[in-house]
Amino acid sequence: MVMVLRSFKLAIVLLAALLATPTRAQTAPPPPENVPAPQGADHPLPDIPTLMHEVETHQRASETIQKDYLYHEVATEQENDGHGDLKKNETTEYDVFWLNGVQVHKLIRKNGKDLTADEQRKEDERIDKEVAKAKDRRAKAEEKGEETDSHGHEEITVSRFLSLGSFTNPRRVQIDGRDTIAVDYTGDPKAKTRNRFEEVIRDLTGTIWVDEQDRSITRIEGRFVNAFKIGGGLVVNIKKDTTFAFEQRKVNSEVWLPASVDAKGALRALLFYNINGNIRVVDSDYRKFKATSTILPGMSTVDDPSAPTNPPASPPQPQ
Numbered sequence: 001m002v003m004v005l006r007s008f009k010l011a012i013v014l015l016a017a018l019l020a021t022p023t024r025a026q027t028a029p030p031p032p033e034n035v036p037a038p039q040g041a042d043h044p045l046p047d048i049p050t051l052m053h054e055v056e057t058h059q060r061a062s063e064t065i066q067k068d069y070l071y072h073e074v075a076t077e078q079e080n081d082g083h084g085d086l087k088k089n090e091t092t093e094y095d096v097f098w099l100n101g102v103q104v105h106k107l108i109r110k111n112g113k114d115l116t117a118d119e120q121r122k123e124d125e126r127i128d129k130e131v132a133k134a135k136d137r138r139a140k141a142e143e144k145g146e147e148t149d150s151h152g153h154e155e156i157t158v159s160r161f162l163s164l165g166s167f168t169n170p171r172r173v174q175i176d177g178r179d180t181i182a183v184d185y186t187g188d189p190k191a192k193t194r195n196r197f198e199e200v201i202r203d204l205t206g207t208i209w210v211d212e213q214d215r216s217i218t219r220i221e222g223r224f225v226n227a228f229k230i231g232g233g234l235v236v237n238i239k240k241d242t243t244f245a246f247e248q249r250k251v252n253s254e255v256w257l258p259a260s261v262d263a264k265g266a267l268r269a270l271l272f273y274n275i276n277g278n279i280r281v282v283d284s285d286y287r288k289f290k291a292t293s294t295i296l297p298g299m300s301t302v303d304d305p306s307a308p309t310n311p312p313a314s315p316p317q318p319q
Contacts (some may be wrong), residue, residue: 002135008130010078014046018207024131026287027246040060045170045171045172045181046170046181046212046215048167048170048183049158049162049167049251050153050230051159051181051183051215052158052162052210053159053165053244054162054203054215055158055215055216055217056157056158057215058161058215058216059216059217061213062216062256063150065119065255066098066255066257067098067253068289069097069251069255069286069287069288069289070077070095070286070287070288070289071095071096071097071257071283071284071285071286071287072094072095072283072285073093073094073096073105073258073282073283074092074093074115074278074281074282074284075090075091075092075093075094075097075236075280076089076090076091076279076280076281077089077090077091077092077277077278077311078090078164078277078278078279079276079277080276080277087292088277089112089236091110091112092107092109092110092111093108093109093110094106094107096228096283099123099127099131099133100131101135101150102130102131102134102135102150102151103132103150103151104127105128106114106123106127107123107309110195111310114256131149131271133152134150134151135152136152137151137152137153138150138152138154138189140155141154147150148216151280154195156196156197156273160198160201161185161201163205164187164188164191164193164198164201165185165186165187165188165191165201165202165256166186166188166242167183167185167208168183168184169183169184169188170182170183170187171183172212173209175209175219176274177211178211178212178213179209179212180209180210180211180212180218180282181209181211181212182207182208182209183206183207183208183224184205184207185204185205185207185208186205187201187203187204187205187225188202188221189202189203189225192216196228198229200224200228200238203224203225203226204219204222204223204225205223205225206221206222206223207220207221207222207283208220211250211256212311214250214256216250216254217256218247218248218249219245219246219247219248220244220245220246221243221244221245221246222243223241223242223243223244224238224239224240224241224242224243224265225240225241226240227230227239227240232237234317238265238266239265239266241265242263242264242265242266243263243264243265244261244262244263244264245260245261245262245263246258246260246261247259247261247299252284252286252288257283257286258281258283259282259283260280260282261277261279261280261281262278262280263278263279263280264277264278264279294307
């Protein structure tokens with residue numbers, strides 16, 4: 001169950017980019033409280049298309065800083081059977097970091113048990129193959145002058161979002177004492193798409209919260225209006241009305257990093273991600289590191305008041 005959350009990257013990271021790796025939480029956490037901005041903060045709202053383009057620019061620039069961070073991810077999945085009874089409760093833990101310009105999720109623990117030596121070897125081999133394939137896809141895309149994410153997958157730009165739907169109802173709210181712009185997104189069912197992933201965006205509806213000062217996304221909530229399949233459902237299969245919520249937090253006063261993802265519904269992405277219920281992902285224990293082809297020893301832990309009390313997992317060691 002490797003995080004497939006990437007394609008709605010600008011604004012969500014598709015559910016395959018949207019859903020990082022979520023939980024069968026009994027109930028999804030409530031959205032941030034939309035407290036009206038204080039008196040005196042009623043300056044004009046920014047132009048929404050311009051704002052979203054600024055978010056996109058900031059996201060690309062911040063990747064340089066993001067590559068200096070490693071963090072711990074705990075994904076809890078609870079799945080129901082056809083009668084609504086719990087039939088699976090699974091927890092997986094990952095270290096998330098960048099390797100040779102590719103963001104990877106290294107599995108370190110399943111259901112509270114560390115991987116065996118053989119499982120660790122297979123996981124290292126999987127990551128090596130994943131990074132090699134990503135670099136190959138990126139190289140081929142660069143030859144064509146195409147922009148991609150770190151895995152070599154096509155990125156959906158804000159311009160395409162604006163062609164596939166509309167941002168409406170902008171309002172300024174206060175979240176954690178910071179001015180935040182909330183804006184709704186609705187896909188246009190009549191919009192012409194160029195690929196299957198654009199069809200996902202066209203069929204989405206939801207709300208995006210943007211930190212006004214940093215021009216960074218703090219939260220995204222969405223719902224798939226229609227069912228969506230790629231490869232006859234073998235690659236991606238998302239059922240109608242599947243919902244998700246994605247949050248980021250500002251770390252070390254310099255960069256916004258993933259904090260949590262919640263999803264409810266039915267979704268399958270490749271062979272890694274298959275849920276029919278609720279799933280929750282929590283990211284914490286943010287640490288700075290330096291890496292070449294492998295993680296080097298010596299990391300500095302970043303203060304994280306919301307981090308769990310359990311000790312952080314050991315960082316990946318040089319291979």
